[in-house]
Amino acid sequence: MSSSNDDVQPGVPAVETASMDAMVETERADPREELAKTDHDTELGIAMAEDAKRVSQGEISAEAYWEKYDAAAEQEFGDAYRETPNPSIESTDQTIDAGTADSLSCTIGSMESVACEIDAAESVEGGAAPEDRKARWGMVIDLQKCVGCDSCTVACKAENRTPPGVSYNVVMEEEHGEFPNVTRTNVPRPCMQCEEPPCVQVCPVSATYKMDNGVVNIDYDRCIGCRYCMIACPYGARYFDFGENYDDEVEEAGEITSPEYGVDRGKREDGKSPIGNVRKCSFCTHRLERGEEPACVETCVGDARNMGDLNDPDSDVAEMADSTRSFQLKESEGTDPNVYYLK
Amino acid sequence: MATDTSHFEFDPGFTDNRLRVAWYAALAVLLIVGGAAMILRITDGMASTNLTSTTPWGAWVAFYIYFVGLSAGAFLVSTLANVFGVSGMHRVDRDALFAAIISMVVALMFVWVDLGRMDRMFFPFIWRQLTSALSWEVHAYVAYIAVLVTELYFSMRIDLARVAERGSGLRARLSGLLTLGRRSTSEASRTTDRKWLTRAGILGIPLAIFLVHGGTGILFAVSKARPYWNSGLFPVIFIVSAVLSGTALVMMLYVLRTKLFDDEPVDRNLLNRLAVLLAAFIVVDAALTGIEMLIAIASLHPHEVETWAVILFGEMSWSFWWFMVGMGWLFPLVMLSKREWRETPWLMVLAGLSVVIGIIAVRFNIVVPPQILPVMKGLPHGSYFPSAVEWATSIGMIAVGLLLYTIGAELLPLTPLDRGDH
Ligand code: SF4
Ligand code: SF4
Numbered sequence: 223m224s225s226s227n228d229d230v231q232p233g234v235p236a237v238e239t240a241s242m243d244a245m246v247e248t249e250r251a252d253p254r255e256e257l258a259k260t261d262h263d264t265e266l267g268i269a270m271a272e273d274a275k276r277v278s279q280g281e282i283s284a285e286a287y288w289e290k291y292d293a294a295a296e297q298e299f300g301d302a303y304r305e306t307p308n309p310s311i312e313s314t315d316q317t318i319d320a321g322t323a324d325s326l327s328c329t330i331g332s333m334e335s336v337a338c339e340i341d342a343a344e345s346v347e348g349g350a351a352p353e354d355r356k357a358r359w360g361m362v363i364d365l366q367k368c369v370g371c372d373s374c375t376v377a378c379k380a381e382n383r384t385p386p387g388v389s390y391n392v393v394m395e396e397e398h399g400e401f402p403n404v405t406r407t408n409v410p411r412p413c414m415q416c417e418e419p420p421c422v423q424v425c426p427v428s429a430t431y432k433m434d435n436g437v438v439n440i441d442y443d444r445c446i447g448c449r450y451c452m453i454a455c456p457y458g459a460r461y462f463d464f465g466e467n468y469d470d471e472v473e474e475a476g477e478i479t480s481p482e483y484g485v486d487r488g489k490r491e492d493g494k495s496p497i498g499n500v501r502k503c504s505f506c507t508h509r510l511e512r513g514e515e516p517a518c519v520e521t522c523v524g525d526a527r528n529m530g531d532l533n534d535p536d537s538d539v540a541e542m543a544d545s546t547r548s549f550q551l552k553e554s555e556g557t558d559p560n561v562y563y564l565k
Numbered sequence: 566m567a568t569d570t571s572h573f574e575f576d577p578g579f580t581d582n583r584l585r586v587a588w589y590a591a592l593a594v595l596l597i598v599g600g601a602a603m604i605l606r607i608t609d610g611m612a613s614t615n616l617t618s619t620t621p622w623g624a625w626v627a628f629y630i631y632f633v634g635l636s637a638g639a640f641l642v643s644t645l646a647n648v649f650g651v652s653g654m655h656r657v658d659r660d661a662l663f664a665a666i667i668s669m670v671v672a673l674m675f676v677w678v679d680l681g682r683m684d685r686m687f688f689p690f691i692w693r694q695l696t697s698a699l700s701w702e703v704h705a706y707v708a709y710i711a712v713l714v715t716e717l718y719f720s721m722r723i724d725l726a727r728v729a730e731r732g733s734g735l736r737a738r739l740s741g742l743l744t745l746g747r748r749s750t751s752e753a754s755r756t757t758d759r760k761w762l763t764r765a766g767i768l769g770i771p772l773a774i775f776l777v778h779g780g781t782g783i784l785f786a787v788s789k790a791r792p793y794w795n796s797g798l799f800p801v802i803f804i805v806s807a808v809l810s811g812t813a814l815v816m817m818l819y820v821l822r823t824k825l826f827d828d829e830p831v832d833r834n835l836l837n838r839l840a841v842l843l844a845a846f847i848v849v850d851a852a853l854t855g856i857e858m859l860i861a862i863a864s865l866h867p868h869e870v871e872t873w874a875v876i877l878f879g880e881m882s883w884s885f886w887w888f889m890v891g892m893g894w895l896f897p898l899v900m901l902s903k904r905e906w907r908e909t910p911w912l913m914v915l916a917g918l919s920v921v922i923g924i925i926a927v928r929f930n931i932v933v934p935p936q937i938l939p940v941m942k943g944l945p946h947g948s949y950f951p952s953a954v955e956w957a958t959s960i961g962m963i964a965v966g967l968l969l970y971t972i973g974a975e976l977l978p979l980t981p982l983d984r985g986d987h
Pocket of ligand 2: 424425426427428429430440444445446447448449450451452499500
């Protein structure tokens with residue numbers, strides 16, 4: 223539908239860009255006033271700031287900039303200037319390297335996590351440094367918050383590109399009572415990453431085993447597909463890959479696979495692992511390794527799913543797993559799952 | 566020596582050539598069907614089965630434990646002669662051993678097709694897991710086959726040497742090879758053979774009972790996730806039903822081979838002895854199964870009660886009532902109830918066959934029902950009946966076993982040349 227006022231979009235106020243820029247200008251602090259609050263030279267600061275804008279617009283090079291101001295800055299700031307790493311000089315992508323960061327006890331990560339680490343480091347004075355403590359990944363699912371939308375199941379299928387019949391996560395729905403007094407509980411079920419996993423115990427070729435970080439791994443190159451682990455798992459968390467595909471539903475469905483456990487296996491092809499193997503949730507190990515949450519946690523509509531380090535007593539998940547609302551599925555099995563639920 | 570007197574004649578195998586042709590033709594048909602199904606199994610992978618992630622084990626696993634049981638049972642019958650010196654049993658001991666070996670070969674074929682990755686069948690010998698019953702089992706099977714072959718060798722060697730010495734043609738040459746160079750037919754050499762036979766048998770008994778068949782039962786019993794299997798009595802029932810099917814098989818083979826191959830009268834005393842043994846095992850098997858069921862139901866554990874409900878009244882309850890109770894227990898018990906019937910060869914073949922088929926249902930009812938109920942409420946229910954490919958490959962693999970057995974029975978002195986009455 224063509225109309226005369228193409229630019230106007232529903233829900234977006236019709237404001238000229240110029241007037242928006244003006245709004246920004248009024249909000250911006252006056253540089254002179256700000257710099258006047260410091261002990262340092264206001265004129266130098268203004269000049270450096272103006273030229274820094276030109277650097278970012280590509281009008282002058284970073285090298286030229288530092289050539290121009292290096293001496294003046296050293297004179298102004300003294301030793302502190304020389305000791306502070308300068309990203310734009312030390313590396314081409316304007317970052318500082320890990321070694322330098324370390325020497326300055328900078329921590330990589332969000333401000334919040336940096337603050338936490340500093341707290342922890344200070345509080346364990348003389349104790350083990352936090353880096354020596356091994357992380358144990360755990361998940362806490364708040365059943366009060368779960369709305370049973372199955373988004374996690376869908377996100378998991380998309381992330382791990384699981385074939386038909388394989389679903390690392392399911393939401394078990396249970397109705398209690400009789401009409402009209404009915405309640406419904408939705409219990410999402412990933413792999414529990416048990417501390418005492420019966421699946422690991424029974425595998426004849428030790429193709430499935432527990433990793434340092436608490437996640438139970440499956441080595442697709444070793445698994446012989448005997449399915450004993452599926453028999454042993456009390457949570458029905460394991461699925462056999464029968465080699466089916468979504469070819470009818472999606473074009474080029476098998477073109478890409480998920481780099482589960484950090485291994486990129488290329489295209490999905492007949493007779494190639496993981497076809498003929500047993501598969502299960504890996505807590506999205508490949509995402510954890512690059513600092514992301516598992517897909518189900520990230521996507522959860524009700525924010526019911528939480529991921530973190532259970533070995534860190536101050537982490538959110540450890541605190542939740544410790545609460546009186548917390549329980550594990552089939553506790554009597556002695557499997558000690560690393561997935562906790564809040565009732 | 567007993568056989569020196571008459572002129573030497575060694576011609577085991579079918580006495581009726583038409584029967585031989587018909588038998589091999591029937592096997593050929595089964596092998597072709599099975600072979601075609603096997604091609605489908607390999608090209609389509611596990612998708613050719615009716616298995617699902619809820620019911621991951623099916624017909625192949627049931628047949629696998631069935632043949633392991635058959636083997637362990639047949640072997641234990643052979644030890645009656647070799648180790649315990651029960652008189653009159655020597656006649657069947659080689660037959661029992663040979664059938665035990667073939668059963669094990671068939672069992673391993675079933676394990677093999679059941680693997681999601683058939684190409685990785687040797688992996689369990691490269692990587693192990695101390696806590697895995699299955700890991701121990703594959704090693705026990707190999708050791709057990711070695712014991713069986715050793716036993717058969719010592720049991721049969723003297724006759725192999727006789728055939729090699731006095732016979733002619735293919736059989737003589739084959740027998741010569743199989744003596745492994747020990748060609749003496751003297752009494753001294755027979756005594757050595759007997760000594761080693763007993764030793765191997767003594768080693769074999771615990772191996773067969775505890776490791777091979779008990780172990781296969783343990784493989785199931787340790788899965789705490791399936792309360793139906795998770796019981797101490799379970800491996801015991803496994804062994805008893807194994808001995809039951811093995812005895813039935815040996816009895817059946819004895820009659821058939823004596824009639825069709827040796828063309829001799831059946832020893833009625835021996836037949837009666839085997840039949841009484843069989844009846845005793847049936848009673849013990851049924852009693853233990855009843856105990857197991859009562860304990861399970863009295864526990865009121867929902868999973869156990871519901872699993873038994875599935876067995877007794879579910880979709881597949883016909884396999885329990887008709888095959889397990891009917892063919893496995895009741896029909897043979899009736900057949901075995903009268904001495905007169907117990908000494909009638911053809912009736913005993915029927916009773917044996919009935920048990921051998923009935924125990925197949927026992928195995929299916931062990932493997933499948935606990936996988937019908939989901940391990941947790943809210944997960945999907947299973948439903949399983951083997952696919953055409955599963956049936957046809959199973960028939961094919963059983964036909965391979967029958968073929969191997971027949972060829973062996975046609976070429977080897979499975980019936981002692983002195984008729985076992987030394
Ligand atoms: S939930 Fe099942 S698959 Fe996952 S670790 Fe536990 S036993 Fe193994
Ligand atoms: S299916 Fe694979 S992972 Fe599972 S027990 Fe067998 S070999 Fe191990």
